[in-house]
Amino acid sequence: MNNTTLKKISELLGLSISTVSRALKNHPDISEKTKLRVTELADTLDYEPNANAIQLRTSKSNLFGLVVPSISNFFYHSFISAIEEESRKNGYALMILQSGEDPAIEMLNLKLCRKSRISGLFACISNQTGNIDAYLKMKDLDIPVIFFDKVPELSNCNKICVADEASATMAANTILLKGKKKVLAIFGNMNLSITKKRLSAFTKTMDGKIDLLMHHANSALDAETVTIDGLRQKPDTIFCMSDEILTGAMKAIQRAALKIPADISVIAISNGFIPKLYFPEITYVETSGDELGRLAFSSMMACLDGSTFTQELTTESVLVEGGSI
Amino acid sequence: MNNTTLKKISELLGLSISTVSRALKNHPDISEKTKLRVTELADTLDYEPNANAIQLRTSKSNLFGLVVPSISNFFYHSFISAIEEESRKNGYALMILQSGEDPAIEMLNLKLCRKSRISGLFACISNQTGNIDAYLKMKDLDIPVIFFDKVPELSNCNKICVADEASATMAANTILLKGKKKVLAIFGNMNLSITKKRLSAFTKTMDGKIDLLMHHANSALDAETVTIDGLRQKPDTIFCMSDEILTGAMKAIQRAALKIPADISVIAISNGFIPKLYFPEITYVETSGDELGRLAFSSMMACLDGSTFTQELTTESVLVEGGSI
DNA sequence: TTGTTTTCCGCAACCGTTTGCGAGACTGTT
């Protein structure tokens, strides 16, 4: 069965296509009687306008693109979920594409976005991404680009970021406040700006006031190994820069059969899901993907409303107390 | 800056639109010289064909729809990720929509799919969904629908499911094999067919051979409470029907400071992420969303290739040994 | 009756791309 079109309705009713179109849009030129006939038939035939035709005519799509290294990630997860929800509420659809940290696929995804004539793009560049020319090209085409989380260094673009410095500082201050003496701090890949920011803010806040064991881990497994090593030096607290690291550290702590917080304290920067899996729940500084998503969306809408003002926004950090410190 | 179109290229080159179109498609009618001129200009202008125009003309979109209660769920997560990857590899884009278990939103999402003229739909109906007429209507429009995970009871549609019975049976047999005597088994909402299937297969396999404490939980918190209660009766093993239940049960076990597997054994049916967060890792029967996704995708491609054969496919279950039993 | 206004509706162009058909400009043959 073919799709219902204006043409089909018009033929069935002996009207012209334009009359049917206007009737469905409640145009004052059309008589009530005709409107009724048209809407009734449209209903029974389950008429749905062809979005492609509308797009073609208006050059305005109701589609956003979202490119991200992987949707299988706690943080992106909630971010995407928020964007999707806001999009729907505002009459937009969302095309989600993952690059798997592969720059070639990333370029393909951008091409697909351009072919689909998206009206806006949410982008998280992958670690490997060398040049962001392709993204800048979108801006030339008047397609707003909102970078989030992993953002380029350039100044003249819209970026929505987690408050990396503030959250690391907050975690550090919490540790100091609780009177801890010796902290095992585990950070991620130093090539990422997120790591650099969190690390520098953390160490700066600590500023020699405390015994600091610094480590890096590129994966959960890495974090577990690093924690096992670090525990030998008997820290009283473990700080984890991210959820991934937290999962590794927690495994090591369970392996060592340490009691939290009696034997050791734990604090993390997290999106909030992982910390609540344990008993006691882990105290963490929240970096809400959900909030970030809504911020990104409102920024997008501002761009579409004509704002050419580029800005870098950050979300607030909140300390969520579990019982781990 | 406006988008590059065939028209723009043709005007710049003094050619007709059709010649440009053919040149870009390497049509034999066009001379090599002209082809070269066209492709070069197209390259410098970053020409990308308008997918909407193509779609309008061919009535064939390269877009799949995916409607799901929530993408913030481990299982759907890996499923979606797999579908997205396969779609991209096959030249399709994916429009992801979440209903949040709200039937009204679900209907809106289906409308959006129809408006966008998707060429196929992956659907997981929400718990609340009463009638699936809207889904069946898609089939009337020659849009293949592949149901996954939560599927309707009807027989004449394509369904891709986890092997619920087989995985519950496998878990039960593992418990028997390990010589356990008293099992606390926690299942989900009895209104879901997934719960019914797993429960009946589990109890049937146990068949009085073992002391069975049956409980139900509708959330992780529920599961924690239920486990705390259940532990008073000193079971030697806990079985969790799902990841959500597992997280609750694990929290209760940690709260009771029980050692796994010395004090208590744990086994679950899971997608595999959660069990690996603990030490020792939890032994589980895997229900792979990834595999399910690929199966669903190949089923979709078969439909698009003209197969009208409807079938119900299930994935294999595999026991993944951790150290928890 | 004639002229004016209102009501209702259709014509046609347009968005960007594809494609069957036909036409003009060559080349080569007789």
Next chain:
DNA sequence: AACAGTCTCGCAAACGGTTGCGGAAAACAA
């Protein structure tokens, strides 16, 4: 010079929907 045969390319229609403009018919006034 007349012809057929190739090589290149343009015309126009189609996909589905929107919209400015103009026109026919009806209603009303003089």
